[in-house]
Amino acid sequence: MSDAPYLSLEKLTLAYGKSIAVENLDLTIRKGELLALLGPSGCGKTTTMRSIAGLMPVKSGRIVLDGKDITRVSANRREIGLVFQSYALFPHLSVFENVAFGLRLQGMSGAALTEKVDTGLRTVGLSDFSARKIPELSGGQQQRVALARSLVMKPKVLMLDEPLSNLDARLRLEMRTELQRVQKESGVTMIFVTHDQVEALALADRIVVMRNGVIEQIGTPEEIYNKPASSFVADFVGFENIATVVGNKLVGSAGEVTCPATLPNAAGLAWRPHAVPLGSGPYRGTVRGVSYAGSSREYVLETPLGPVKTEVDAALPTHQIGTELAFDLPPEAAAPLRKIG
């Protein structure tokens, strides 16, 4: 992996008619990198991918790949692979012919073609399926065919749109490992889209968190997980307690509390449930919900700030609903946020 940018999006703005879907997006991707585009449904992930692939006109901005401006290059000349969320296989062709589709367009045929297609199918574990018809395959198998069809083209960048979201839980884990292996083996620069933070954290070298068509934060999985820049990212990666900092006060959805300790210089603070101690501390709240989660027990407290979620060792005695308890929101255990809202 080299540090020089391989694919750059410069001030990219994309629109459907008059409605802007992606605005002023700046992003660089290094060669060989596995980048995740993470964000809730409708934030513009698919739109961004389609524009990189040349399937969506660019309203303003530039796309540069390997030193060349490809903003106006048509989709069939970009050397970019895209695995669609719906897989978009050709139902009138066999598995073999689907994988061979792009190679045939390049004029390849005979033994050379067969060898490349077989290699592609072997990479995704479908060697025995080359004569099958597409409707005879399971969802997971169709996905592998779509992956092989893109891989054999040796694209400069391979993009996958929500590659795991249509699979059941077990297959999802299997495919996740598979994707990682394929990416490491082929060294292909890969962008994958997901709305699942667990997937992004597990797979990616770097994560781009998107929201409403703009980038909210770019960072390594560790950075995103431990140092979310905004309340939006914090919420997305499991910081369930978020408060705004105003002077020495913490402001929540329902009201505010005065913090006895000095608060850091940040727009807000965020705590994961396990970072909120229960039974001691300067604040008080009433238990409104208890749920058992194996090794731990989760409590939802009604507090002057609004609901606060804490997680404590399941071996500790259970508190009944309605009990009033002390709790703490220690500033040193919180992630400082630069931006709220």
Next chain:
Amino acid sequence: MFQNRTEALALALPAALFAAIVFLVPVAILLSEGFRTADGWSIQAYIDFFSMPLNQKVFLRTLRLGLTVTFVAAIIGYAAAYAIVTLPPSSKGKMIGLVVLPLMISPVARTYAWIVILGRTGIVNQALMTVGLTDGPVRFLFTETAVFIGLLQLFLPLMIISLISALENLPRDAVPAARVLGANWFQVFWKVLLPLTREGLVIGGTLVFTGSLTAYITPAILGGSKVLMLETLLYQQVTVANNFVSASIIALILILMSFAANILLRRIASARNSK
């Protein structure tokens, strides 16, 4: 719903008998007319029919017009249907409405409209003379071209609708997928669109072809007795010449042509699809 098949068949019997008596029997009688002679059965009437130059001409003209109208409707229809399905949903509905609208207007009215457009003092002739392309009016009416235009206009909506439904059922993103894999628009059409919409093309083609063969009003008004087609010839044989043998022969030819077209188009579709 029914205890067994026999019971279901028994219930269907009256309707089946009715259909057979009022439909199949008369057709059979009519068609047998062409094979009956004073002393038994023969195909002599068919030989006589096809040995007449006028009949040959009308037969070939009907076939030619049917094929060209179908072919041109397929090309225009494909372009129109593709343009319509790629529209945003709101304008798509309006465009489909616009395509269907002519189907709700009587073919007589639609055909007479062409007289206004193509007549000696019609819009087209006036435009041509104003621009100076011709000195006098050009003869459009009562030519094969007029019949062609009339039939095309009459049946194009059926082709467009068939192709719209075929294109709507295309797997999502199949076309973008082909593009990204390196296909230019020509290759997208031949390798993805055409094979996946063949069924719609067959249905639309059958509708347009059989429609063109069996249309009466359009060739009657725009072609008259100068440009006879099998259908107008059939009418003439019955009402003017009172020749039921010829009429029977023409009816059978029309039926066979429709069947042949359908079978042929189906063959083409399944042969390509099972590759």
